[in-house]
Amino acid sequence: MLYREVGQYKSNYAADMAVFPILQDRIGIAVILVIAYVVFPLIGNDFLLNTILIPFLIFSLAAIGLNLLTGYTGLLSLGTGAFMGVGAYACLKLTTIFPHVNILIWILASGFFSSAIGVLFGLPSLRIKGFYLAVATLAAQFFLEWCFIRIPWLYNYSVSGAIEVPLRTFMGIPMTGPTATSLTRYLAVLTIVVAMTWVASNIVHGRIGRMWMSVRDMDLAAELIGIRLFRTKLLAFAVSSFYCGVAGAMMVFLWYGGAEAEVFAIDQSFLILFMVIIGGLGTLIGSFFGSALIYILPIALRLIPANFGIPIRPAAAEQLTFVIVGALIIVFLVVEPNGLARLWQIGKQKLRVWPFPY
Amino acid sequence: MHILYLIFVDPFVQMVHAPDLLMQTLWDGLVGGVLYALIALGFVLIFKASGVFNFAQGIMVVFAALTLVGLHEHGVPAFVALGLTILVMLVLAFGVERLMLRPLVNQSEIILFMATFGLTYFLIGFGQLVFGGNPKVMIADDLYLPSGAIEWKGHFGFVSLQKIDIAAVVIASIMVAVLAVFFQRTRIGRALRAVADSHQAALSVGISLEQIWVIVWFAAGVVALTTGIMWGARSEVSFSLQIIALKALPVLILGGFTSIPGAIVGGLIIGIGEKLGEFYWGPLLGGGIENWLAYVIALGFLIFRPQGLFGEKIIERI
Numbered sequence: 005m006l007y008r009e010v011g012q013y014k015s016n017y018a019a020d021m022a023v024f025p026i027l028q029d030r031i032g033i034a035v036i037l038v039i040a041y042v043v044f045p046l047i048g049n050d051f052l053l054n055t056i057l058i059p060f061l062i063f064s065l066a067a068i069g070l071n072l073l074t075g076y077t078g079l080l081s082l083g084t085g086a087f088m089g090v091g092a093y094a095c096l097k098l099t100t101i102f103p104h105v106n107i108l109i110w111i112l113a114s115g116f117f118s119s120a121i122g123v124l125f126g127l128p129s130l131r132i133k134g135f136y137l138a139v140a141t142l143a144a145q146f147f148l149e150w151c152f153i154r155i156p157w158l159y160n161y162s163v164s165g166a167i168e169v170p171l172r173t174f175m176g177i178p179m180t181g182p183t184a185t186s187l188t189r190y191l192a193v194l195t196i197v198v199a200m201t202w203v204a205s206n207i208v209h210g211r212i213g214r215m216w217m218s219v220r221d222m223d224l225a226a227e228l229i230g231i232r233l234f235r236t237k238l239l240a241f242a243v244s245s246f247y248c249g250v251a252g253a254m255m256v257f258l259w260y261g262g263a264e265a266e267v268f269a270i271d272q273s274f275l276i277l278f279m280v281i282i283g284g285l286g287t288l289i290g291s292f293f294g295s296a297l298i299y300i301l302p303i304a305l306r307l308i309p310a311n312f313g314i315p316i317r318p319a320a321a322e323q324l325t326f327v328i329v330g331a332l333i334i335v336f337l338v339v340e341p342n343g344l345a346r347l348w349q350i351g352k353q354k355l356r357v358w359p360f361p362y
Numbered sequence: 363m364h365i366l367y368l369i370f371v372d373p374f375v376q377m378v379h380a381p382d383l384l385m386q387t388l389w390d391g392l393v394g395g396v397l398y399a400l401i402a403l404g405f406v407l408i409f410k411a412s413g414v415f416n417f418a419q420g421i422m423v424v425f426a427a428l429t430l431v432g433l434h435e436h437g438v439p440a441f442v443a444l445g446l447t448i449l450v451m452l453v454l455a456f457g458v459e460r461l462m463l464r465p466l467v468n469q470s471e472i473i474l475f476m477a478t479f480g481l482t483y484f485l486i487g488f489g490q491l492v493f494g495g496n497p498k499v500m501i502a503d504d505l506y507l508p509s510g511a512i513e514w515k516g517h518f519g520f521v522s523l524q525k526i527d528i529a530a531v532v533i534a535s536i537m538v539a540v541l542a543v544f545f546q547r548t549r550i551g552r553a554l555r556a557v558a559d560s561h562q563a564a565l566s567v568g569i570s571l572e573q574i575w576v577i578v579w580f581a582a583g584v585v586a587l588t589t590g591i592m593w594g595a596r597s598e599v600s601f602s603l604q605i606i607a608l609k610a611l612p613v614l615i616l617g618g619f620t621s622i623p624g625a626i627v628g629g630l631i632i633g634i635g636e637k638l639g640e641f642y643w644g645p646l647l648g649g650g651i652e653n654w655l656a657y658v659i660a661l662g663f664l665i666f667r668p669q670g671l672f673g674e675k676i677i678e679r680i
Contacts, residue, residue: 080472128661131668134471135415135619139611140664143657150654154647224678270608274479281476319495326487333480338465341473 007355023205040194045187053186056300058259061197062251063299067279067291068204069247074277075286076208077240078220079129083141084276086148087245088252089268090118093158095253096167100160107172107179108192111253118249119242121148126241130234133223145270152265166264169257180257189258196254200247205288207243216240217286282336284343293344301329365646373642385521387641388634393527393596395633396534400589401610402617402625403538404582409619410558411578412463414474418481420604422583425485426451427590427599431501432493440504451583459575486601495601500594502526507595530592537588538626541581545622550577558620612660618670627671632656 007028014020024030044057070084094117098110125144132140152158153165162168171181178184179192207213215236218226227233256263275298283294305325340347377384401419408416429450433443462477502509508525545551556564557574565571593603613632617624636659640652669675 074472128665132664133668135475136615136664136668136670139615139657140661142608142611143654143661146654146657150650154650270605278476278479281472285472320491323487323490323495326483327491328487330480330483330485330487333483334462334477337469337473337477337480338462341466341469 007352007358009356021209023209037198040198041191045191048187048190050186053190054259056303058186058190058193059255060295060299061193062255062259063276063279063295064292065197065200065254066248066251066276067283067295068201068288069244069251070276071280071283071286071288071291072204072208072216072247073240073244074280075284075290076213076220077216077237077244078223079126079237079240080135080138081141081244082138082270082273082277083125083144083148084248085268085270085272086145087118087122087248088255088272089148089152089265090121090245091115091249091252092167092256092263092268093152094118094249095257096160096169097158099170099172103170103172106174107257108174108196111196111257112250114253115246115249118252119246122241122245122248123238126238126245129237129241142270145273149265149269152268164264166262167256169261180261182261184261193254193258196250200250201288204247208288212239220286278333282333282343284345287343287345289348290343290345293348297344298329301332305329368646369643376642382521383641387637389521389523389527391634391637392630393524393530393633394637395630396531397589397593397596397629398609398613398633399626399629400534400537400585400592402613402629403541403622404585404589405610405614406617406619406622406625407541407578407582407585411554412557412575413471413561414463414478415471415619416582417475417478418485419582419586419610420606420608421482421485421489422451422454422586423590423593424599424601424603425454425489425590426583426587427500427594427603428489428493428498430587430591431498431594431599434501434504435498440501443501444505447587448584451587452580455576455579455583458579459572463575464572482604486604490601497598497600497602498594500591500599502591502595505591507591524596526592526595530596533588533592537585538622541585541622550574554578609656612656614670615660616663616671618672621670621672624670624672632659635659 007026009026012025012027014025019025024033044052048057066084066088069087070081073079073081091114095110095114098114099105099107102110121144125141128140129137156165159165159167169180171183172179174188174192177188179188208216215226215231218229218231219233219236219240223233226236252268255267260267279294279298280291281294282297283292284290302325305328306321309321336344401423404419404422405416408414408419426447430443430447433446434440438446458481462481463474466474466477508529511522511524514521514523543551545555553564553569553574554577556567556569557571561571564574590599590603593606609632610629613625613628615628616631617626617628636652636656639655644651663671
């Protein structure tokens with residue numbers, strides 16, 4: 005009854021091609037943005053901001069990055085964790101060498117380094133396809149992880165071998181480092197994620213997105229209609245790694261405040277792949293859904309027994325979480341192999357005809 | 363110039379000067395390679411018959427070994443425990459077919475791949491919940507596996523061979539032979555090959571896909587158990603084995619996803635290449651290159667042969 009496009013006429017092409025053609029969708033987005041920018045900062049405590057919202061947004065961005073590559077271009081990658089690492093280490097080096105430049109600029113710029121590495125490891129993608137490519141990206145994952153540990157220059161020769169995030173200010177307010185409040189970090193993360201999601205949405209709805217999708221659906225046919233496969237695939241690697249790199253830099257600088265190379269291990273790559281698949285391949289909103297489910301589910305599972313006063317050993321709770329998450333992944337795939345985004349679409353379709361059945 | 367010397371000349375000089383070290387390294391690589399090949403074998407069995415890229419093969423190795431050791435700890439005699447573990451793998455195969463493969467039939471490869479990820483998580487949690495997360499010692503003595511080492515003296519020096527390693531190589535060879543006979547000579551084996559060739563054609567001549575999948579997953583489970591026993595006896599039974607199992611992926615790439623001989627040859631190439639690289643070229647880069655060398659070797663091969671050494675030629679049609 006409420007969600008209906010009746011009477012919303014489009015009189016030019018621009019309106020027809022808009023990302024949110026329905027008025028209710030635009031209102032919904034506005035409401036979400038208001039909640040994110042106004043309500044959460046007002047009511048949010050440290051736990052909500054630091055433990056849930058910041059990581060959720062960062063993982064969403066990484067999932068969007070992987071989704072551009074795997075969901076839109078059909079190139080399966082297991083090296084996401086390492087590409088995130090490249091972003092984080094690049095950001096550390098940049099801000100060490102040029103400490104006076106705004107840290108937010110460096111966080112975005114570090115994406116370009118990640119892009120370059122991504123393109124390098126994407127080079128074999130023209131010849132190698134499917135699972136073979138996935139294993140090829142594992143080479144990137146393990147090689148880069150080894151670099152993070154073995155090249156002391158990357159972590160500024162710190163004794164612990166970890167990234168130590170220095171204090172950086174933005175207009176006098178501490179942005180990174182131990183004194184930065186979770187509120188400023190949250191707002192920075194939110195702004196970057198919103199802006200980059202908007203850019204991603206424009207990319208995938210435009211010519212480049214169409215090219216990627218045609219390569220995904222059948223690369224030979226795409227080549228025949230005049231798409232240069234090599235360029236298109238490398239572009240996908242570049243953009244995807246850029247997103248992952250920025251996510252990695254934000255993860256260390258605006259969330260953890262310091263990290264070892266283990267953070268970018270293979271588990272991280274798998275986690276983000278989960279988010280993409282569970283959320284829905286080839287949808288941006290699915291990346292958010294997947295990130296919410298995969299990241300927040302274990303936290304919720306850990307909180308539930310404590311809240312109900314059920315005595316359970318922490319180790320056992322951890323193991324139960326594994327069992328439940330594993331089972332849920334299978335259940336979700338069985339129920340809706342196209343991911344949460346498809347459920348969302350079905351829900352919207354139902355809402356459109358509600359309360360009448362036709 | 364010096365760095366070129368270190369890369370291209372010095373390692374070979376070392377090899378010629380100390381042939382016993384070279385032999386030792388080769389042997390270590392061979393044994394490691396056999397174990398990689400066994401894990402890869404489990405992958406290939408399942409991939410051939412159902413097209414599922416089974417990421418859970420690594421954790422199945424750990425799970426099988428854990429079940430065996432765990433049962434023995436609860437007072438079950440070793441060989442009874444072995445029988446029970448095989449039964450557990452059969453139950454697992456049935457469960458996987460019923461709850462995972464059947465509802466997901468006809469889904470795209472990546473969805474099935476992800477489902478095996480879910481299985482991996484499930485088995486990690488379940489195994490830890492039931493048997494505890496601490497590393498365990500494999501019950502090698504109770505299974506009458508040999509221990510200790512023999513010194514083998516050639517005309518170039520001593521090479522020390524662990525008896526368990528020899529046993530691993532022998533048992534692996536026997537298992538591959540049995541599998542080969544099973545595939546080539548039995549009714550079920552023929553059905554398996556038919557399914558591997560074409561699902562639809564196999565269905566049309568009356569082969570039950572469900573039954574074949576259970577058999578294949580069970581066979582992979584038995585292979586996993588064997589691998590687990592061998593690997594567990596060499597070090598210990600712990601969940602870190604699962605990461606080592608990722609090494610089976612470059613092996614698969616080298617051999618091709620659908621070729622059993624490929625899995626074996628690939629395993630040996632990766633095992634030996636990795637050990638030689640680590641021992642002779644590793645120090646140049648500060649060590650630890652074992653972790654990624656296998657993948658880079660595989661990547662190098664892949665650029666020239668995208669379908670692996672023994673894989674079927676990939677033909678694409680529009």
